[in-house]
Amino acid sequence: MASEFVYTRRVEFADTDTANLIHFTALLKFMEEAEHALYRSFGLVGYRWSDDSVFGMPRVSVSCDYLGAVRYGDEVDVRLRVREVRRKAIRYSAEFTIDRPGEREAVARGDWTVVCARREHGCRDWRGIEIPSPLKERLRALTAVPE
């Protein structure tokens, strides 16, 4: 059974649109913020390794189902799960919930896959690399599924 990492984010004014709802891309930003908060919880700071080289986790695939209205001021819990840790890629899912009076409402569900990459050619390009072992172990501990 996968562990859940919970990241809470308030919907700010700039996250909303003329429909009086959160813009659909803002929930996807929250998704990425939750993932980065997970990395920070492992001690990774600003996408830098101890040797000061920079890596990244570009998304290769994203999907999201919108289930309920999310509005300015709402506090959204992003309930992140690590679904699969491969050699170079990680698959995540998240349920987005809001605690309404008397109930927890699921307002969206997302799935996404990131790959581990390292910069090369100065600042311009990225090359896929294996996920470094310490990070891979921390992530696999969260999936809690034997390989």
Add this chain to the structure above:
Amino acid sequence: MASEFVYTRRVEFADTDTANLIHFTALLKFMEEAEHALYRSFGLVGYRWSDDSVFGMPRVSVSCDYLGAVRYGDEVDVRLRVREVRRKAIRYSAEFTIDRPGEREAVARGDWTVVCARREHGCRDWRGIEIPSPLKERLRALTAVPE
């Protein structure tokens, strides 16, 4: 065979991130912009009907695969297709391409579903409605598939 509606959008500085690439949510904004450009091409202005009532097309589901690097200054063609027109919902897909010297590169592919809705209770809520006939006909003409 579905017709293609092409919307061209330059990647602006604010669309990019520290990875030196377009932020993944910016391509999803381009997707929505392309869809709205399609509605404008039908004569719909600012999500208003002739009786000045307001409608909207909230997204209920979105997915995107990222296939290639998109950077500041690139001109992206969003090649929109109407996949299915239901009573209250429309399914779209898009291929995102960039014309590189000597080739057209597919940099992303997206799918999404919107529902037609109308405001009620002042400005606060939305209720699903049937897609108005004139709009439905224009959209079905683009799917060019017999029902």
Add this chain to the structure above:
Amino acid sequence: MASEFVYTRRVEFADTDTANLIHFTALLKFMEEAEHALYRSFGLVGYRWSDDSVFGMPRVSVSCDYLGAVRYGDEVDVRLRVREVRRKAIRYSAEFTIDRPGEREAVARGDWTVVCARREHGCRDWRGIEIPSPLKERLRALTAVPE
């Protein structure tokens, strides 16, 4: 002497741009978030009065000086001050600081003016109104300057 209200915000990936810095508009979003956090600290929830009517605080003027590099992962303190409370308008300023090892760095300074407004004509328009007394009093207490 004006009191300071401090709002802390981490720079997220989506806030940055290809220059490897925060996008200049993101600091202005933090400014607005700080102001809204101040209103929430007064018990205002989601820009709604007790009678469920909606008000807003549109900005009429904004300025910002950028003094230092702000990057992905930085924690920015927005140090908000209420400069002046007029009948319909409020003038704020903020210093943005980052606690670096051994020093507090001022990375930006902003000034802005908002007016109190209420919706009319359905959802479309806004009309300037007097700042409601309870809000005005809370704000004036923060300026701590006799009128």
Add this chain to the structure above:
Amino acid sequence: MASEFVYTRRVEFADTDTANLIHFTALLKFMEEAEHALYRSFGLVGYRWSDDSVFGMPRVSVSCDYLGAVRYGDEVDVRLRVREVRRKAIRYSAEFTIDRPGEREAVARGDWTVVCARREHGCRDWRGIEIPSPLKERLRALTAVPE
């Protein structure tokens, strides 16, 4: 008398907020887009010199007065003027207008200063540099004011 460079931008759904207006930071993005369109009109592509080194024009100061309502679907003309070209800095101003039936409405006015900079230490830092002569000459021709 300064020449005017006009950049036209439609207000997209993602540019708006719950107030049913453009978010105040979106007009500042349009400002930056107009400035970059000016550089492109000079033949600069993607902030790269002919030797493929990268430069940037970070903003050091920005201000904007908001004069009228800007909404989803509006076409905004950013009327850019080059106010002053110094050794390392450029000062711009812009009037934002919308062509309404029978009149041109000024909806905002902005001023900002950028400095020319070059990356160093890999991708991380920026150092102020003199504006390269060809760019300086093109900009000074637009100010059309003797030095």
